[in-house]
Amino acid sequence: MGPLNHLSHGIGIDLGTANTLIFLSDQGIVLREPSVVALDQTSRSLLAIGSEAEAMMRRNPASIDVNRPLSDGVIVGFDTARLMLKHFIQQVQKGQTLLYPRVIISSPVGSTSIEKRALSEVAAQAGAREVYLIDEPVAAAIGADLPVEEPIGNMVVDIGGGTTEIAVVSYMGTVVTESLRVAGNKFDDIICRHVKKNHDLLIGERTAESVKMKIGTVYPHPEHDEAELEISGLRLLSGLPGSVVLQGSEIREALSESLNRIVSAIKKVLEKIPPELAADLIDRGIVITGGGAKLKGLDALISYETGLVVHVPSDPLSCVALGTGKVLENFKTLERVLQKRL
Structure with a gap:
């Protein structure tokens, strides 16, 4: 039986502010990419998507626009979000746009009806015939086997x-x-501002994320508090490259x-x-x-x-995507957790 006729077949998408994960019902999670797009400023043509685009961030010339089409969990750049999602879907389907017509996509529980409509329209324009939304924490619960x-x-x-x-x-x-x-991006921003204010050093979000993952801590613990990491950036006053050693305890306080x-x-x-x-x-x-x-x-x-x-x-990190996949594979049993949008 072909995929178009098999009720369980479809795509589960965790379209996140930081990362996009895609689940194919017969393969599991097949894509994990940063939710980043690089466009030519003049022609608005696509130059790079995902990790390739993320590598350009803060390193791109003015002629290239590198951005995240989602902010705070919702779409802020409709056209770039559509381009990104269409690219990811075609990538996992080897260019066959309508191989998996049913799409389940996660949505923040605080999303407005307008934001939810934008999500479903992006999925539809990327090739979906049926679009269902699922609240992120519900998908996460299912993905965590609750x-x-x-x-x-x-x-x-x-x-x-x-x-x-x-x-x-x-x-x-x-x-x-x-x-x-x-959430995570806010934490990165806080670390950037902390380093700027307390160490007179300008750092980018990727450096901040590295600090968060390597020595970031939120509860007192001698081993975590005393952990150290040397980072590099630009000195605020001189504008020259410089470095500083951060401690886990100061990140916890920040x-x-x-x-x-x-x-x-x-x-x-x-x-x-x-x-x-x-x-x-x-x-x-x-x-x-x-x-x-x-x-x-x-x-x-x-x-x-x-x-x-x-x-x-x-x-x-995979729970939401796994949850969308489990709903696809047990569609008749779990259909009640979905909101039909298309």
Whole structure:
């Protein structure tokens, strides 16, 4: 039976601010690329997409426009988002545009109807015949193997590049949700500003991300606090290249305000849930997904602040994409978690 006639066949897409992941129902995750596009400023023709475009960021001449078509989890550049998604879909389908006509694409729970329409239209213009949206934390819960189809409380905190999505999921629906536009890219920006203010050094977002991943920590721990990393950038006063050694403890202090906002949002969700689901969470705890789940000490911080056990899946960055894929492969069973858009 060909793919067009097989109900389970389709594409699952985690279209994120920082990265795009694509799941093919018969192959698993087949693409992980930065959500970055490089265009010629004059002709607006496509020069590079993904990791090739990301390598140009802050190194590109004025004639080349390098940008992210998504910000805070939503589309801000419709045409570039369409070009990027169409390119990625054709790449994984070897140029056969309509090989997989059904597309499930993740969406932040805080998205407006206009933002959701933009997502579905981008997918449609990239070649989809059927477009379904799925709330990011629901996809993350399914990807983390939580029993969302049962009447049991499952709490997910998905920290991506643009948004932090918090939800309690039960019986294929969200009971309580919260969405913050504070996440991985915000952390990078905070690190850039911290280094500029405290060390008189200008650094780019890729350097900041490296700092975050290598010595970034959010909960006191001697080993993490004392970790050091030497970074290079431009001296603020002289404009000449320079370097500085950063410590984990100063990164923890710099990130504390944003992490407190995430913790407050988690507590807000916990305060709103019914007592029966609260009892489930005492037994089951909280699952953290997304790239932000890799921040050192994040599980300890959330556990300390909530009193609940916190779990981090082995591959937290892939949970949303895996969740879209599991819905594709169990479409009849899990169709209720989707919003039909086309």
